[in-house]
Amino acid sequence: MAGGTRGPVPVPLEAQNRNVTQDVLDLLDTKSPLQTSEDFPSIPQPEIKAALDRLASRSMVQYDTHEKDQVLLTKESETIVADGSHEYKVWDAVKQAGKIPIKELPKVVGADSAKVGQGNAFKNKWIKKDGDSLVLVAEEVKDTTRDILKDIQETKALSDTKLLNDLKKRKLVTTSKVLSYSVTKGPKYAKEIPVEVTDLTAEMLASGAWETANFKPYNFNALGSSQNAGALHPLNKVRQEFRNIFFNQGFVEMPTGHFVDSGFWNFDALFVPQQHPARDMQDTFFISDPPKADKPRSDPETEAQMDAMEAGYNRLFATAEKRSTKPRDYEQYFQNIKEVHQNGAFGSIGYRYPWSEDECLRLVLRTHTTAVSTWVLHRLAEDPRPARYFSIDRVFRNETVDATHLAEFHQIEGVIADFGLTLGGLMRFLEDFFSKMGIENLRFKPAYNPYTEPSMEVFGYHVGLGKWVEIGNSGMFRPEMLEPMGLPRDLRVYGFGLSLERPTMIKYGVSNIRELLGHKVDLGFIESNAAVRLDKN
Amino acid sequence: MPTISVDKAALFAELGKEYTTEEFDELCFEFGIELDEDTSQSKKPEDLAQPPQLKIEIPANRYDMLCFEGIALNLRVFLEKQKLPKWSLTPPASGQLETITIKEETMKIRPLCSGVVLRGIKFDQARYDSFIGLQDKLHQNLARQRTLVSIGTHDLDMVKGPFTYDALPPEEIEFVPLNQTKMMDGKQLMEFYEKDKHLGRYLHIIRDSPVFPVIYDADKTVLSLPPIINGNYSKITLDTKNVLVEITALDKTKVEIVNHMIVAMFGGYAESIEPINIISPHNKESREAPDLSPRQMQAEVDYLNQVTGLGLPPAEISELLERMGYTVAPAKPDDKLLDVAVPITRADVLHQCDIMEDLAIAWGFNKLPRFYPNKSAAVAAPLPINKLGDIVRFEAAASGWSEVMPLILCSHEENFEWLNRKDNGGTAIKLANPKTAEYQIVRTSLLPGLLKTINSNRHHAVPIKVFEVSDVGFIDLSKERKSRNERHFAAAIMGKTSGFEQVHGLLDRLMLMLNSAFITREEGLKNEKLEGYWIEEVDDPTFLKGHSATIKLNIEGKEHTIGVFGILHPSVLHKFELPYPVSTVEINLEVFL
Incomplete structure (x- = not known):
C-alpha cells in the first residue's frame, strides 16, 4: 500500500505565519534555480518539502533533492565556543591568579573543566605543577579546540575525517543527514497558485463552469475513502463454496437442525458399539437435562422438509407407473439394531455383548453429522433409489481446547447411495470433488471406522507444505448399518467427510482455530478477508 | 488409535529387508497402519539414548498388532514371507488339565474368567517387555481401561492348582501385591494404591463393591486381585518356564478375544499351548478354554468383485486373502461362495465386507480401477x-x-x-x-x-x-x-x-x-x-x-x-x-x- 494522506493534496501550509508556497513562487520569479538550504535556512525541511510537492503536483516547479551530512555542536561544545575550552579556562584561571592550589581549582573553574582542562593544559605545556599548586608555563596560548568548534558552528561541516571522528568520540559534535532542494520553474510556473476546484459538482455542470475550471490534482498514492462495508464471516464464505460444489453435483441438503441427538442415531444405528472409546465421557458431551430420548419414531416436520426438497427429483424422474413405497417400521429398526450389536444379524456376527437400551437412549450433543445421514438413509429405505445428500453443520467433541481443537467445529459430509457402487468409484468421485478446490493427485490409505468398511483416509499433496496431508475421511457404510434400516443389500452407500475449519486453516494460513471460530476472532480479519474462491487460490 | 513402539533393527530383520524410512512409510500406508515417527531421525536425548524405534499407529480394531510380534507377523504374511501360523492346543503329558473353578459369588462383581497355560516358554528381556506391553495395550484399548477385561500372568511353578476364582469381602483377601513386601488386605490395598499414578485409576472398578474378585490356588495363595493387581508370590520373571494366564471379564466376547491375542502373539515362544478347564456351572460357562479353531465364514465372489471393481477368479481372490491371514478352501473357477477361515487374530472381521476390504488392501487401494460406475442423475436442493x-x-x-x-x-x-x-x-x-x-x-x-x-x-x-x-x-x-x-x-x-x-x-x-x-x-x-x-x-x-x-x-x-x-x-x-x-x-x- 502506498503511503500518503487520503484524498486531494492538503491545503496550503502556513509555516511560522509565512506562506512557504508563496515565498517559493516569489523567489523563483527572480532566482531560478533556488537552493532551499541557502534561501530558506530557517524553515524546517518537512514544510519545504510539502510546499514543493504541492507546487510540483501542479507542474509549477521542478526540484531535485540533495542529501548531505551536517555536523552539529553538542551542548558542551556550544559552551566551549562561548567561554573557551576547558584547558583554556584552567590556563586563564592560573594566569589571573598566578598560582592556584590544585585542590582549589574546581572551585575556580568548575568541576568538569578542572578535570578535563588540567590534563590537556599539562599536555599542551601551558601550565605545570609546583608542589601542590599550579603555575603558568606559556604566557600566550591559542585555544585551537574552540577555534575548530567555532568554525564548525558556522559552516556545519568539517573536512578532516580523522578529527571529526575524534570530536564525535569526545561527544563534542554529532552528525546528521540533511535534505535540501534545488528548485527551478516548472512548465506551468505562475506567480500565484490559480484558483482550484476540488471536485466536479452539479452546479458546475449546470453553469458550464467545469469547462474552464482548474481542477485540483488527485493524490493517487493514497487509498480511496473507507466504505464502512459489512462482511460475511470467512468460514461461512468457505462453507458457501462447498455448498455450491455439492449443489453442482446434485446433492440435497440434510436437515441438521438439532444439536442434540440420541445415542441411537449418533452411535448405535451406526454400528458403534456401546463400549467404543468415542462414547466415553472424555470424548462426548452427554446431556443432563433433558434426561433421556424417546425411542426412534417418525418426525413429520422434518419429513415434510425432506419431501419439499425432493419434490424436484420426484417430478423430474416420475414414471408412468407409480413407485411403491414401503413404510418405515421404527420398532423393527430399533430391534434390528439391538440384534446386530448383541447377537449378530444381516450376515454379521455382531459385537456379541449385552446391549443396553438405556445407553442407546442417552442424549448427547451430536459428535458428527453422520447421525443425520443415518436418519436420512433410513428414510431412503421407504423408496430405495439413487440419492445424494450433504450437510455442513456444527458438531461437538468434549476435547481439551488448544490451537487445533475446539469443543465445536463444522463437519462437511456427503452421502451417495446407488446400486452397484465400487470402491474405485468413490476414489474417482473424491478426485473430482477435491479438484474443485485445486487439490489433485489423491492417495487413499486403508483406515478403521466402525461404520464404514472399507474405510479410507484421503490424502492430498500440499504444494506449500511439500508433503501429503490428510484432507478427509471416506468409506462405504457397513451392511450392519444399512440393512437394519431395510435398505436392499445391493444398494451401497458412500460416505465422506472433512472438517470445514481444517481446509480453511490450511488454505489461509491460519494456525490457531480460535482465530477462525468463536468469539475471539478479530473483526479486522473478518472485514478484510478476501472473497473465497477455492478453485482459484 | 494406539501407537506401538518397536525396535527398528529387529523389525527389519524379521521382514528380511533394510527399508528406508520412506519405503517403510509407504509399506505402512498400503497396509493401513501409519508410521508416526522413526526415532533414528530424531535429535531428542531420550531417542538418542536407545536403539532406533519405529512408532507405528495401529487402527483401533487391530488388537493383533498391539506388540512387536503382531506387527512383524502381519507384515511378514502381507509380504508373503510366511503363512499365518495355525495355533493348536496340546494337553499336558499327564492328561490332567489345570482347572479354574468360578464361584457364583463372582456374579456380583466380575462374572467371567478364562485362561491358558503357555508351557516351556522362553523369555528374554525383549520378549518379556513385549509380553507386559501387550497386556497394557489390551487393557487400555479393548478392555476399556480394565473395566471390561483384565489379565493376570503367573509363574505356574510357584503355585498349585486347582485354582479358584471367587469374590470375597475385602477384609478376607490378604496377600503381598506385586513388587511389594508387605502383606495387606483388600481394604488396605485400596488405601495403599489410592495415590498411585498407574493403578489409582483402576480402583473405582471394584472399590465400592462389598466383594472383591480374587483368584487363589489350592493352598489359598492369592494369585491376583482382578482387575487391580497380581500377587508378588507368583510373579513371572525372565526365568519363568510355564506361564498361567488368567483373564477375568464382564464381556464374554472380549474375554476370549484377549485370550486369543495372548496365545497368537506369545504361543510361538512356548513349547505348547495348553487349555484350561473352566468350571462354571451356575452360568453355563463351563468349558475348555481357549478355542483356537478359526472361524468359518462364507464370502460371495460376486460381492467381493463388484465392490472392489476387480472381477478376479476365486483362486486369485484366495491368494490375495491369504496375504491378509485368511485361509480359503480350494474353490472351483465357477464357485459363487468362498469358504473363508478367519484366524483367531482377526477379531475385527465381522462380516464379508471386512473380507472385501482386506481383498482391496491386498490388491492395493491405490491400484483399484478408479471409475465411477453409475451415471445416475440427481437434483440438488438446499435446506x-x-x-x-x-x-x-x-x-x-x-x-x-x-x-x-x-x-x-x-x-x-x-x-x-x-x-x-x-x-x-x-x-x-x-x-x-x-x-x-x-x-x-x-x-x-x-x-x-x-x-x-x-x-x-x-x-x-x-x-x-x-x-x-x-x-x-x-x-x-x-x-x-x-x-x-x-x-x-x-x-x-x-x-x-x-x-x-x-x-x-x-x-x-x-x-x-x-x-x-x-x-x-x-x-x-x-x-x-x-x-x-x-x-x-x-x-x-x-x-x-x-x-x-x-x-x-x-x-x-x-x-x-x-x-x-x-x-x-x-x-x-x-x-x-x-x-x-x-x-x-x-x-x-x-x-x-
Missing part, C-alpha cells in the same frame, strides 16, 4: 432454513454489518444472569460432563456470543456492528430428542451513542427484504389477515427501561412474537465488560419458512 438464513445474512452484510461466528456452547450465567434473565428450568439444554465452565449449556439466545465477540474486539474502532444467523437450542419434551433447534438472527451495535435507531433500521430493512410490511399495532391486532410486523414497547430487564420493544408479526393468518430489540441495560454492559452503549435485536427466523 429451506439455510436458504432463508442466507438471505438474511446477505442482506445484513449488505446493510453494513459484519458477520461473526461465536460458539454454540456457553456458560449458564452468560446466557441468563448476565442478561438479567431467569432460567425457569425447562428451557436450556444442560451438559452433563463439560471440561470447563465455559461450556455448561446450549445457548438459548445469540446475544451472549455477540457481546463476547464485541468484548474481544474492544480495540476495534467504534461503532462495532456485528450480526449472526445461527441456531439456538431449547428443551422440547414433545420431540423424540426432547429438544429442538431454532434459527435466529441477532445483531448488536456498540458505539459512543446507543445505536438504537441502527438496530431498529436494520430490523426494518430485513423485514422489507422478507416481504413483510410495517403496520401499526392497532392494525395488526385488529386484523390477523393483514400481514406485516409492528413494534410494541415492552418491559424487559435485559434492556434499559422504556427502550425495548417486542417485534410482532402477522403471517399466514397467525400472530407471532418473533423477537425483541432495545438498548442493553447498563448492568448487562457491566457484566460483559463493554465500555460503550450497546443496542441489540434478536428474532426467530423459523416463522418466515
Whole structure:
C-alpha cells in the first residue's frame, strides 16, 4: 500500500505565519534555480518539502533533492565556543591568579573543566605543577579546540575525517543527514497558485463552469475513502463454496437442525458399539437435562422438509407407473439394531455383548453429522433409489481446547447411495470433488471406522507444505448399518467427510482455530478477508 | 488409535529387508497402519539414548498388532514371507488339565474368567517387555481401561492348582501385591494404591463393591486381585518356564478375544499351548478354554468383485486373502461362495465386507480401477432454513454489518444472569460432563456470543456492528430428542451513542427484504389477515427501561412474537465488560419458512 494522506493534496501550509508556497513562487520569479538550504535556512525541511510537492503536483516547479551530512555542536561544545575550552579556562584561571592550589581549582573553574582542562593544559605545556599548586608555563596560548568548534558552528561541516571522528568520540559534535532542494520553474510556473476546484459538482455542470475550471490534482498514492462495508464471516464464505460444489453435483441438503441427538442415531444405528472409546465421557458431551430420548419414531416436520426438497427429483424422474413405497417400521429398526450389536444379524456376527437400551437412549450433543445421514438413509429405505445428500453443520467433541481443537467445529459430509457402487468409484468421485478446490493427485490409505468398511483416509499433496496431508475421511457404510434400516443389500452407500475449519486453516494460513471460530476472532480479519474462491487460490 | 513402539533393527530383520524410512512409510500406508515417527531421525536425548524405534499407529480394531510380534507377523504374511501360523492346543503329558473353578459369588462383581497355560516358554528381556506391553495395550484399548477385561500372568511353578476364582469381602483377601513386601488386605490395598499414578485409576472398578474378585490356588495363595493387581508370590520373571494366564471379564466376547491375542502373539515362544478347564456351572460357562479353531465364514465372489471393481477368479481372490491371514478352501473357477477361515487374530472381521476390504488392501487401494460406475442423475436442493438464513445474512452484510461466528456452547450465567434473565428450568439444554465452565449449556439466545465477540474486539474502532444467523437450542419434551433447534438472527451495535435507531433500521430493512410490511399495532391486532410486523414497547430487564420493544408479526393468518430489540441495560454492559452503549435485536427466523 502506498503511503500518503487520503484524498486531494492538503491545503496550503502556513509555516511560522509565512506562506512557504508563496515565498517559493516569489523567489523563483527572480532566482531560478533556488537552493532551499541557502534561501530558506530557517524553515524546517518537512514544510519545504510539502510546499514543493504541492507546487510540483501542479507542474509549477521542478526540484531535485540533495542529501548531505551536517555536523552539529553538542551542548558542551556550544559552551566551549562561548567561554573557551576547558584547558583554556584552567590556563586563564592560573594566569589571573598566578598560582592556584590544585585542590582549589574546581572551585575556580568548575568541576568538569578542572578535570578535563588540567590534563590537556599539562599536555599542551601551558601550565605545570609546583608542589601542590599550579603555575603558568606559556604566557600566550591559542585555544585551537574552540577555534575548530567555532568554525564548525558556522559552516556545519568539517573536512578532516580523522578529527571529526575524534570530536564525535569526545561527544563534542554529532552528525546528521540533511535534505535540501534545488528548485527551478516548472512548465506551468505562475506567480500565484490559480484558483482550484476540488471536485466536479452539479452546479458546475449546470453553469458550464467545469469547462474552464482548474481542477485540483488527485493524490493517487493514497487509498480511496473507507466504505464502512459489512462482511460475511470467512468460514461461512468457505462453507458457501462447498455448498455450491455439492449443489453442482446434485446433492440435497440434510436437515441438521438439532444439536442434540440420541445415542441411537449418533452411535448405535451406526454400528458403534456401546463400549467404543468415542462414547466415553472424555470424548462426548452427554446431556443432563433433558434426561433421556424417546425411542426412534417418525418426525413429520422434518419429513415434510425432506419431501419439499425432493419434490424436484420426484417430478423430474416420475414414471408412468407409480413407485411403491414401503413404510418405515421404527420398532423393527430399533430391534434390528439391538440384534446386530448383541447377537449378530444381516450376515454379521455382531459385537456379541449385552446391549443396553438405556445407553442407546442417552442424549448427547451430536459428535458428527453422520447421525443425520443415518436418519436420512433410513428414510431412503421407504423408496430405495439413487440419492445424494450433504450437510455442513456444527458438531461437538468434549476435547481439551488448544490451537487445533475446539469443543465445536463444522463437519462437511456427503452421502451417495446407488446400486452397484465400487470402491474405485468413490476414489474417482473424491478426485473430482477435491479438484474443485485445486487439490489433485489423491492417495487413499486403508483406515478403521466402525461404520464404514472399507474405510479410507484421503490424502492430498500440499504444494506449500511439500508433503501429503490428510484432507478427509471416506468409506462405504457397513451392511450392519444399512440393512437394519431395510435398505436392499445391493444398494451401497458412500460416505465422506472433512472438517470445514481444517481446509480453511490450511488454505489461509491460519494456525490457531480460535482465530477462525468463536468469539475471539478479530473483526479486522473478518472485514478484510478476501472473497473465497477455492478453485482459484 | 494406539501407537506401538518397536525396535527398528529387529523389525527389519524379521521382514528380511533394510527399508528406508520412506519405503517403510509407504509399506505402512498400503497396509493401513501409519508410521508416526522413526526415532533414528530424531535429535531428542531420550531417542538418542536407545536403539532406533519405529512408532507405528495401529487402527483401533487391530488388537493383533498391539506388540512387536503382531506387527512383524502381519507384515511378514502381507509380504508373503510366511503363512499365518495355525495355533493348536496340546494337553499336558499327564492328561490332567489345570482347572479354574468360578464361584457364583463372582456374579456380583466380575462374572467371567478364562485362561491358558503357555508351557516351556522362553523369555528374554525383549520378549518379556513385549509380553507386559501387550497386556497394557489390551487393557487400555479393548478392555476399556480394565473395566471390561483384565489379565493376570503367573509363574505356574510357584503355585498349585486347582485354582479358584471367587469374590470375597475385602477384609478376607490378604496377600503381598506385586513388587511389594508387605502383606495387606483388600481394604488396605485400596488405601495403599489410592495415590498411585498407574493403578489409582483402576480402583473405582471394584472399590465400592462389598466383594472383591480374587483368584487363589489350592493352598489359598492369592494369585491376583482382578482387575487391580497380581500377587508378588507368583510373579513371572525372565526365568519363568510355564506361564498361567488368567483373564477375568464382564464381556464374554472380549474375554476370549484377549485370550486369543495372548496365545497368537506369545504361543510361538512356548513349547505348547495348553487349555484350561473352566468350571462354571451356575452360568453355563463351563468349558475348555481357549478355542483356537478359526472361524468359518462364507464370502460371495460376486460381492467381493463388484465392490472392489476387480472381477478376479476365486483362486486369485484366495491368494490375495491369504496375504491378509485368511485361509480359503480350494474353490472351483465357477464357485459363487468362498469358504473363508478367519484366524483367531482377526477379531475385527465381522462380516464379508471386512473380507472385501482386506481383498482391496491386498490388491492395493491405490491400484483399484478408479471409475465411477453409475451415471445416475440427481437434483440438488438446499435446506429451506439455510436458504432463508442466507438471505438474511446477505442482506445484513449488505446493510453494513459484519458477520461473526461465536460458539454454540456457553456458560449458564452468560446466557441468563448476565442478561438479567431467569432460567425457569425447562428451557436450556444442560451438559452433563463439560471440561470447563465455559461450556455448561446450549445457548438459548445469540446475544451472549455477540457481546463476547464485541468484548474481544474492544480495540476495534467504534461503532462495532456485528450480526449472526445461527441456531439456538431449547428443551422440547414433545420431540423424540426432547429438544429442538431454532434459527435466529441477532445483531448488536456498540458505539459512543446507543445505536438504537441502527438496530431498529436494520430490523426494518430485513423485514422489507422478507416481504413483510410495517403496520401499526392497532392494525395488526385488529386484523390477523393483514400481514406485516409492528413494534410494541415492552418491559424487559435485559434492556434499559422504556427502550425495548417486542417485534410482532402477522403471517399466514397467525400472530407471532418473533423477537425483541432495545438498548442493553447498563448492568448487562457491566457484566460483559463493554465500555460503550450497546443496542441489540434478536428474532426467530423459523416463522418466515
